[in-house]
Amino acid sequence: MLVTGVSRDLGRRFARAAADHPDVERVIGVDVVPPRGDVGGVSFVRADIRNPVIAKVIAKEDVDTVVHMSVISTPGSNGGRSTMKELNVIGTMQLLAACQKAPTVRQLVVKSTTHVYGASSRDPAMFTEEMEPRRQPRGGYAKDVAEIEGYVRGFARRRPEVVVTLLRCANVLGPQVESPIASYLRMPVIPTVLGFDPRLQFVHERDLLGALGHAVAAAVPGTFNIAGEGLLTLSQVVRRLQRPTLPLPGFALGGLGGALRSMHVSEFSPEVRALLTYGRGVDTTRMRRDLGFSPRFSTAATVDDFASNLVPTGGRTDRLLADLEHRLPSARAAVESGAHR
Amino acid sequence: MSEREHIEGAEVIPIGTRGRPGRGTGQRPSAAARGLAGKAAKGPAQRPPRPKKAAEPPVVQAVPEEAAEAPVSAAVVRERSPMAGIPVSDWQAALEGAAREVLGTDWEQQLARLLAFLRRRVTGDYVVDDYGFDAELTQRFLLATLRPIAEKWFRIEVRGTENIPADGGALVVSNHSGTIPVDGLMTMVSIHDHTGRFLRPLGADLVFRMPFVSSLARKAGATLACSEDAERMLRGGELVGVWPEGFKGIGKPYSERYKLQRFGRGGFVSAALRTGVPIIPLSVVGAEEIYPLVGNVPSLARILGVPYLPITPFFPLLGPLGLVPLPSKWIIEFGEPIRTDDYDAGAADDPMLVFNVTDQVRETIQQTLYSLLMQRPSVFR
DSSP states (O other), rough: OEEEESSHHHHHHHHHHHHHHHTTTOOOOESOOOSSOOTTOOOEEOTTTTHHHHHHHHHHHHHOOOEEEEOOOOOSSSHHHHHHIIIIIHHHHHHHHHHHHHHTEEEEEEEEGGGGEEEEEEEESSSSTTTTOOOOOOSSEEEEEHHHHHHHHHHHOOOOSSSSEEEEEEEOOOOOSSSSSHHTSSSSSEEEEEEEEEEOOEEEEEHHHHHHHHHHOOOOOOOEEEOOOSSSHHHHHHHTTOOOOOEEEEHHHHHHHHHHHTTTTOOOHHHHHHHHHHHOOBBOHHIIIIOOOOSSHHHHHHHHHHHSOOOOOOOOHHHHHHHHHHHHHHHHHHHHHHHOO | HHHHHHHHHHGGGGGSSSTTOOSSSSSSSHHHHHHHOOSSSSSSGGGOOOOOOOOOTTHHHHHHGGGGHHHHHHHTTSOOOTTTTTTHHHHHHHHHHHHHHOOOHHHHHHHHHHHHHHHHTTTTTTOOOOOOOHHHHHIIIIHHHOOOIIIIIIIIEEGGGGGOOOSSEEEEEEEOOOSSOOHHHHHHHHHHHHHHHHHEEEHHHHHHHHHHHHHHHHHTEEEEEEEHHHHHHHHHHOEEOTTTTTTHHHSSSSGGGTTEEEEEEEHHHHHHHHOOOOOEEEEEGGGGSSOOOEOOOOOHHHHHSSSOEEEEETTTTTTGGGGSSOOOOOEEEEEEEEETTTOGGGGGGOOOHHHHHHHHHHHHHHHHHHHHHHHHHHTTT
C-alpha cells in the first residue's frame, strides 16, 4: 500500500494505522519532507510526487493500493500558493500517470473535500454527490480540488478495472487537527460575517481515518460525501465552544484575514470566507447505504470533543444563568437535600 | 441630615392638632387647611406622619409580608443611601414575592423552565434540521411576534384549513403580492395556528444573499426555491409553500392588483409530480393593499441589485413611518387539493402535462381571488 502526504498529521496517522492492520502487508509512506512523529511500521520513501520518481517506487514495490492524501488546503511551511497548486494538481497528475502505467495497482482512494461544491446563496440545502457547484471556483484550493477530481475521473475511465473511491470529506475537526477552520475556531474571539449564520458540518479526525480505512477494506467504487450526522449553525458552534464573537461585514473579514495571515494566526481564503457566509450541507445517504460507513461522531459530538480541549474565553451569560438557576428555592432545596443524603 | 431629621421628628408631635387638620406649628391650622377640613376631621389628621415613612427604603412597600421586620432593618441602615441599604436577602425575598404575584404559585417551575430555555439557547444546545430550521426559535419567538399582526392588524380570516393534510408532504401554492413578502409570513402563522404544522417556504436566492434576512429565513424554515430542495423537503413529508409568481407578483403595480402573473416555468408542478404530493392552491386577499406600489426606480434598483425599488403613497415620503403596512382586511382560502399521485412515472418530464397542471392551479387561484373580492365588503373592513 502506498500512502501519499505522510508528513501531515492525518496522513501519518492513517499510514501507521494501516501498517498495524493484519491484512496489510507493507505500507510505504511518500512525501517531500519526512514525517515529524512516530511512523511505526511504515517505510518512508522521500520522494516528490511531482516528478516521475514516484512511478519507479510504485513499480518496484508492487503497490496494489494507493491512498492519495496529499491534497492540501494550506500552503503551510513549504512555500506559497503556487507551490501548493503544483503539489496538488501536478502531484496528482504524476501519481495518476504512475498508477496508470503500473499493472499491479488494483485500488485508488483519494481524499477530497466538500469545498469542491463551493458555497453560495444559490446552493441547495444539501449537496448530493452528483451535484455540481453552482458557481465554478475562480481559484485557490477549491479550483485545485475540482481539477484533481477531474483527473481522478479521467483515470477511472482509462483504468476501469481499478476500484477508484473518492471521499469528499467535510471540514475535519479534532484535538490535533491543523486546518484553516480548526485554527479559526481556536481563535480567542471568533470573527463572523455580520448578518449570516452559515450551516456547517464537521467530521471527527478519527472518523476520517475510519472512513479511509473502511474505503480501502470495502473497495466500493464511487464518490462519497463524508460528514458527521446533523448540522450546526456557526452561532451554535461558537456557543458550544464558549467563545465570544465579533461580527464584521464580509469585506472587513477579508481585510482581517490579511492582517492575521501576516501574524501567522489564521487566514481567510476565499472559499473559507464563502463557507462562513453561506454555509454548506452535504447529503451522506450514499456514505451510509453504498459505502456502508457510519461515523461515530455526529457534527455536534465532534464540536463538543473539539471544545473539550479548548479553554473557553466566553460563556459569561451561561454562568450567570446557571448561578440564577441555583438560587431558585427549589434548586436550593434540591442541593440541600442532596447534601443531606 | 440629623438636624433635618430632628425637625421632622418634631413634626410628629403636632399629631395632636386636636382633631383638626393642619401641620406646622401645632397652634392653629392654616386658612387653607381649615377650608379643606370640612366636617370630617378624623381621617386626614393621621396624614402628617406619612412623610417620615416615605424616607424609609422602598423595599418595605414591595414585600408586604416582610413589613414586620423591615422597619427594624430600616432603622439600622438609616444613615446610608437608600439603595445600598437593602440586603441581598431582602431583594431576593422581594423578587420571590413579586414572582408569586405575577406568575402564580407555580412561578418557580415557570422560571426554571425559562432559565433552562435561555441556557439551552446560550450554550447552543438546540437542534436545527438540514435546512437550518430552528423549530424552537420559530415557535417561541418568530410566530409569537407575527401572531398579533395577523390577528389584530390584518384580522386574517382563514378558510378551508381542512384541505391541508394533517401529515405527509404537500405543496401549498399561493399568489404573491404586497411589495414586501408579508403574505408569506402571515401564511406561516395562519397554517401553524390552524393545523399545528410548520410551513416551509421556498425563497428566491436574493433572500439568501441578504444579510440578516438570510439567517432569519433559514431559521424560520425557508430554503432556496430549487428543484433539489423542493423535492427533498416534499419527500421528507414537509408542508412546503411556494409563490411561483416571485418578484413579478410582489413587485407589480397597484393598478394590476389581483391579476396573477406568469407562474414561473412550472417547476413546482414537476416537483409535486415527482414526489406525488397534493398541490393545495391558496388565495390570499388583502395583501395587495398593504403597500400600494405606485412607482418604481429601476435604475436605482439595478445599482442596489434588487429586482425593484418600490414607491408607495407613504414611502419614502414619510420615511420609516411609511413602512407601516396599511391595515387591510385579509381573507386567505385554501382550495381543494389537486392530486398528483395518479399520474405515471414519466409525467414530470412531460412539459405539456406540467403546463396544463400549472394552468389548472393558476386558474383555481384566480377564480377564488375574484370570488373572495366579491365577498369582501371593503378593503379595510
